[in-house]
Amino acid sequence: MTTPGSERRKQIIRIVAIAALALLVVVVAIYILSNPKQVDAANIASGLLSPLAILAGSIGVLWAGLRNRGERAMDAQLDAAVTELVRHSQSAWRNEAFRQGITTGVALRVSWRWATSIQGAPAADDISAPPPPGTGPQPIPDIGSKPRLLRSGRLAQLLDLYRRLGWGRLVLVGGSGAGKTGTLILLLLGVMDYRAKVDAGERSSVPVPVLIPMAGWDPRSSSILEWAEASILRDHPYLKASAYGRGAVPSLLRDGRLSLFLDGFDEIPESLRAAALASLNTETGLRIVLTSRAAEYQSAVTVTEFAHAATVELLPVDRKSAAEYLLAGIRADRKPVWQEFVDRLAAEPAGNVAVALSTPLALSLTRRNYVGERNPNELFGPAEFTTPDDVGHHLVSAVFTIAYPDEARGDEARRFLVWIAQRMAERHLRDIAWWRIKYWTSPWLPPAAASAMFGLLGVLIGAVTGNSLFGVVFGAMWFLCGSAVSGLIVVRGARRSVSLRGTVPRLGVAAGLGLMFGGGVALVRVLASGLGNGTTLGAPYGAGFGALFGATSGLLIGLVGLHDGPLVSRMRWPKWPEMAVGTMTGGMTGLATSPFFDTTAQLIVAVVGGAGIMLTVSWTRPVPHPADEVNVVASYKGDRGGGALFGVIAGLFSGLGIGVGAAAALGAERGLLIGIATAVSAGVAGAVTASQVAAFRIVTAPLAALGRIPRKPMAVLADMYERQLLRQAGTLFQFRHAELQDYLTAAPGARDPVPRKRGRR
DSSP, X not given: OOOHHHHHXXXXXXXXXXXXXXXXXXXHXXXXXXXXXXXXXXXXXXXXXXXXXXXXXXXXXXXXXXXXXXXXXXXXXXXXXXXXXXXXXXXXXXXXXXXXXXXXXXXXXXXXXXXXXXXXXXXXXXXXXXXXXXXXXXXXXXXXXXXXXXXXXXXXXXXXXXXXXXXXXXXXXXXXXXXXHHHHHHHHHHHHHHHHHSOTTTGGGSOEEEEEEOXXXXXXXXXXXHHHHHHXXXXXXXXXXXXXXXXXXXXXXXXXXXXXXXXXXXXXXXXXXXXXXXXXXXXXXXXXXXXXXXXXXXXXXXXXXXXXXXXXXXXXXXXXXXXXXXXXXOOGXXXXXXXXXXXXXXXXXXXXXXXXXXXXXHHHHHHHHHSSSSOGGGGGXXXXXXXHHHHHHHHHHHHHHHHOOSHHHHHHHHHHHHHHHHHHHHTTOOOBOGXXXXXXXXXXXXXXXXXXXXXXXXXXXXXXXXXXXXXXXXXHHHHHHHHHHHHHHHHHHHTTSSOOOSHHHHHHHHHHHHHHHHHHHHHHHHHHHHHHTTOOOOHXXXXXXXXXXXXXXXXXXXXXXXXXXXXXXXXXXXXXHHHHHHHHHHHHHHHHHTTTSOHHHHHHHHHHHHXXXXXXXXXXXXXXXXXXXXXXXXXXXXXXXXXXXXXXXXXXXXXXXXXXXXXHHHOHHHHHHHHHHHHHHHHHHHHHHHOHHHHHHHHHHHHHHTTSSOSSHHHHHHHHHHTTSEEEETTEEEESSHHHHHHHHXXXXXXXXXXXXXXXX
């Protein structure tokens, strides 16, 4: 655990380390510059210091990763993290509930009862009894009298049931459109309101609820705690801030200070549901609320029970509540039309329209679709409405007509959402993560584009040095090998076979940057040596160098391109592990260039290379979004800025370092050309590789050119959110109604613009 005293000691150690490093650089520089044989002195110094720098940097970075893994945040930091989480979540979900009409003045009332139809569900005595000492979550303190354990009721009684559960496990089941997600949001807000009323000294005993969609969770590859941690950090990235300490989210989960509100158990593939319940059963210290369709949950608990879980079912909306909801807030001139509609529902309670309008979804869609000038009695007319499902499908399909009065724009939006819904169905997804759309089509395109920039650079280097054949072969092989290696890594990453996590891959990225930089400088000098001797390097040399550089750059592009989530970066003072990485790569560059350059050029190249790698690793390390800016559009704009910063850094330092080396070897004019070309190529390749926005635009551009998706897909998605076809959860979009997604997935005649992919992301 970090204390103020230990933090001061760390600051002193850092200052001493930086001073020692600066002193070492000064001593080495004096040794080289004062030696009559400066080239030999530089070779000796680089030969001795480079292995030492590599060893020190590797040990330092790895040790920092291992040390961080064992530390946890202090209690004060966790309290601050909880306070910020409550502030942001409460505001975000209140806003979303209002947008969805859940908490407006004409909102429907929630009704529920004990789910006696679920076979194997625990009895009331089992779920209300306190767990044995040392097991189960902390009891929630009462305000006033202790609530009774009811078997049915409204939302207030559901909150009482949640508080009374000794094991803290609750399952909400219901049919399609029964309002499971809306009820979960209302329960979440109710728990937060109750928590605010509890005395401050006992408030930590009321865990903060976090809503997490279950679609996409594979319990075979990650536990529920791992999945929850990743989801919480995705939706609440501000919790990564250093102010909350290291590992704030896993610490909050382990301490039971968060409760998991898991939405959509039925969205998990059937083959994984039993394993999912088994994983949930292992976390006895967490409060868990689960939503599911009844049939899918019943099938799963037949194989593996959800131990000690209270199961309640959401009831259909009764005729009185439905009538009050439909008539509330209607304009006086529209009142007779709606009263006629309500009277017909009462007169035909077993009719298709009345049965269909027994769910919150159908009632809310009816109000939305007919609140204007349209007549809701039209629903009783069409002969094709032979079942309640036909009425429901009509209400869902009419959403586009209401949202997009312009038929052309509506058709474009519908085609785009059909395309999205189909690909989400293939991957069992309910979330639209814009940065993962690249995995739905052609994930190899962005790394191929980055490799193409390096291929062009190879051709240009050959032309500038008078080795045209070498340059063409070198550039072609660089492009082909780079595309193959990086494309393979990214495609396998789309199937989650590999990932960029932990210290070792980060060190690999830094080492790859150093090898690319130092190797590029050395290559220029090799070509210059041949030029000075009147010889040229032919195609075999070009193929060899191209394969080597292609494999190195492909590995680098692939690893960096695997990062998941938007990149938000800012300039900051590098931390000591990043300084160690810079020293290491600078030493590698000096070692690579020592046989080819004089002392001055060698030192410049080594310093520029080391500083460039250090700042690249430091400034492009993702930083958390501010809590007030956690939304889809902010994540898109933040990534665009982070990618631009990465490109500027990569281009500036690569162009400067290699340009100086080329000028020393080939002269100022050629050095300037190679420096500019390197800066442009490395900058564009870096931005394309690091920026999710760049990858998103590259992948969607061909489909947009063919007219299969809109030219500005992100703008269209944001517009759909404003028109309430989509809802927002953190940095993700979701279909406002799961039934809308299901309807579009099975839409007849929908165009399928690209081949289906097997991988999931």
